[in-house]
Amino acid sequence: MANRFELSDFVYAHRGLWTEGGLTENSLEACLAAAEAGLGIEFDVRPSADGVPIVFHDSVLGRMTDREGIVEQLHSTELLGLPLRGGGTIVSLSELLTRWPGRTPLLCELKIDGNTGPVAFAGAVSTLLMEYRGPVAAMSFSPQAVAALPKQMMRGQLIIQSDMTGHTDLPAIAQTEVDYFACHTSDAGHASLQTVRAKTPLVTWTVTDPETCNALAPLTDSQIFEGFDPELAKRHILNT
DSSP states (O other), X not given: OOXXXXXXXXXXXXXXXXXXXXXXXXXXXHHHHHHHTTOEEEEEEEEOTTOOEEEOSSSBSTTTSSOOOBGGGSOHHHHTTOBOTTSOBOOBHHHHHHHOOSSSOEEEEEOOOTTOOHHHHHHHHHHHHHHOOSBEEEEESOHHHHHHSOTTSEEEEEOOOHHHHSSOOHHHHTTSOOSEEEEEGGGTTOHHHHHHTTTSXXXXXXXXXXXXXXXXXXXXXXXXXXXXXXXXXHHHHHOO
């Protein structure tokens, strides 16, 4: 049931191991390609109108499919199997958990926006994750969603990057009792996060080049990356 793991033992492919012109983000194929490469993955889930956790990042369909619509307003029967631009189809969290080999961890991000109830959605997601027999963690930008996740499983608090909010609440957030924090690359060196890192692991997102990966390695316990050779990411982060 939702096995715990050492965050620093793995590197995580952002939305699977996708590439421009290749495999599609958050597709089952991109996720499984990451597993084949010995990587964990970060992926996104949001609810359908009938409450089914769907593996999809955006709140609307237009960027990733040929259909328009708001994800949380569509029934799961309308979403599941819908072709993604570039290949693959939309899948449910349940299908991903069934197909995932389980050798490397899953970092499941709960997307909370629109009319999504954070507590109810956290309950729907955690029910599936607690039944999964492998390394998995859940995280969200929503403190309410994170607090609603069962403490038996690994929980992470995502931190909105300070240059988007115009201010920083990092010192306050750093007092949250979670298993790890996930911050934007621009905040990785923030003093409050480096202080709290003494007791709580820190992962950063999204690293897009080897130079940044190498520079942030001493400041973080692991990284969520995309767009460059995963072997380079492993070398810089895991020293392998």
